[in-house]
Amino acid sequence: MKQGIRESMIWLHTWSSLLLGWLLFAVFLTGTIAFFQVEVSHWMKPEQHASAPSEKSLDVGLDYLGQIAPQAKFWQINLPDERSRTLGVSWENPDEQPQRRRGPRQIIDASTGEPIDSRETRGGGFLYRFHFELYHLPRGTARWIVGIASMMMFVGLMTGLFTRRKLFAQFFTFRPKRNAMSWIDAHVVTGLMALPFHIMITLSGLMLFANTCWSSTLNLVKAAAVSMAATVDAANNNSRSRTCPAQPGHRISPPCSARRNPAGAHRHRTCVSKNP
Amino acid sequence: MKVVRILAAVVGGYTLTAALCHWLEKLLNLADRDEQLLTNIVFFLIYLVLLMVLFCGNNHRKIILTTVAANTAVWLPWILVAEGGV
Numbered sequence: 001m002k003q004g005i006r007e008s009m010i011w012l013h014t015w016s017s018l019l020l021g022w023l024l025f026a027v028f029l030t031g032t033i034a035f036f037q038v039e040v041s042h043w044m045k046p047e048q049h050a051s052a053p054s055e056k057s058l059d060v061g062l063d064y065l066g067q068i069a070p071q072a073k074f075w076q077i078n079l080p081d082e083r084s085r086t087l088g089v090s091w092e093n094p095d096e097q098p099q100r101r102r103g104p105r106q107i108i109d110a111s112t113g114e115p116i117d118s119r120e121t122r123g124g125g126f127l128y129r130f131h132f133e134l135y136h137l138p139r140g141t142a143r144w145i146v147g148i149a150s151m152m153m154f155v156g157l158m159t160g161l162f163t164r165r166k167l168f169a170q171f172f173t174f175r176p177k178r179n180a181m182s183w184i185d186a187h188v189v190t191g192l193m194a195l196p197f198h199i200m201i202t203l204s205g206l207m208l209f210a211n212t213c214w215s216s217t218l219n220l221v222k223a224a225a226v227s228m229a230a231t232v233d234a235a236n237n238n239s240r241s242r243t244c245p246a247q248p249g250h251r252i253s254p255p256c257s258a259r260r261n262p263a264g265a266h267r268h269r270t271c272v273s274k275n276p
Numbered sequence: 277m278k279v280v281r282i283l284a285a286v287v288g289g290y291t292l293t294a295a296l297c298h299w300l301e302k303l304l305n306l307a308d309r310d311e312q313l314l315t316n317i318v319f320f321l322i323y324l325v326l327l328m329v330l331f332c333g334n335n336h337r338k339i340i341l342t343t344v345a346a347n348t349a350v351w352l353p354w355i356l357v358a359e360g361g362v
Binding site for chain 1: 290294295297298312315316317319320323324327328331332333334
């Protein structure tokens with residue numbers, strides 16, 4: 001909102017980046033660490049560290065399930081892999097209703113089959129959830145906030161490209177002895193080098209924005225259209241009722257309405273005249 | 277005036293984008309899934325361009341009026357179409 005397009009873009013770039021940049025930093029940090037959520041969860045549950053996977057892990061799981069749930073409708077065994085060292089077993093009892101989540105579940109030692117009662121922590125799952133649902137906020141609200149932050153980052157990225165007159169030349173410019181300019185040069189270089197990654201990160205956030213904020217807006221628009229059409233229909237019906245040549249209290253059959261409104265002849269309407 | 281202008285650009289730009297995307301959906305007449313995918317992607321670009329355009333000008337009053345006029349121009353036919361029972 002300054003003089004000239006470039007100055008306006010600098011203003012927009014600055015404010016769109018600064019306002020929710022602190023939140024985006026937390027989102028990026030937790031999102032990056034969430035790549036290792038299984039390892040983080042394992043690290044935060046030292047009770048599971050003694051478990052050692054072996055070739056007999058499947059037999060261990062089958063033996064455990066055979067003892068604990070012989071009558072179950074089904075068993076499920078999650079074998080250990082390079083990221084997880086424990087066995088996860090779950091089953092569904094015959095008298096239980098099918099659930100969205102699996103039935104009873106137990107983490108057991110992959111070599112001895114002993115059940116492991118780990119401490120109560122969400123571990124890496126907390127980081128994963130935090131990076132798009134934040135903490136202690138209603139899920140929908142948090143997704144709106146993260147979605148808006150993503151959109152602001154997208155605006156910040158794109159306007160950043162417009163703030164430079166000679167982008168290619170400035171990419172190779174570094175003025176070490178000029179304090180503020182040095183930081184700007186560093187900002188240009190790091191920003192441009194990371195731009196493809198930032199765009200991809202932002203796009204994933206924008207998909208969240210689309211699926212929550214945008215979809216709800218579009219549904220709202222469609223609902224408004226439907227209610228508006230209904231209101232207009234009702235208004236048409238009322239105006240027709242005032243001109244309908246019928247006795248007070250007399251119901252007019254659909255053909256009467258159809259004659260007066262050939263375009264809407266297919267609609268089944270009932271017109272009721274009121275006693276003036 | 278500056279705050280009103282920012283609100284006009286952000287909120288007005290959003291509503292304008294919503295209307296444009298709705299028109300796009302209606303005019304292209306695609307299958308539901310394709311329609312949703314297209315608007316999900318096009319939405320970012322339209323909103324971005326609108327924001328950049330609406331933040332470019334110097335005259336607050338002119339930008340506010342432009343936003344209101346553009347919204348009216350896009351929403352009014354849509355309301356009329358809705359009135360027609362579409």
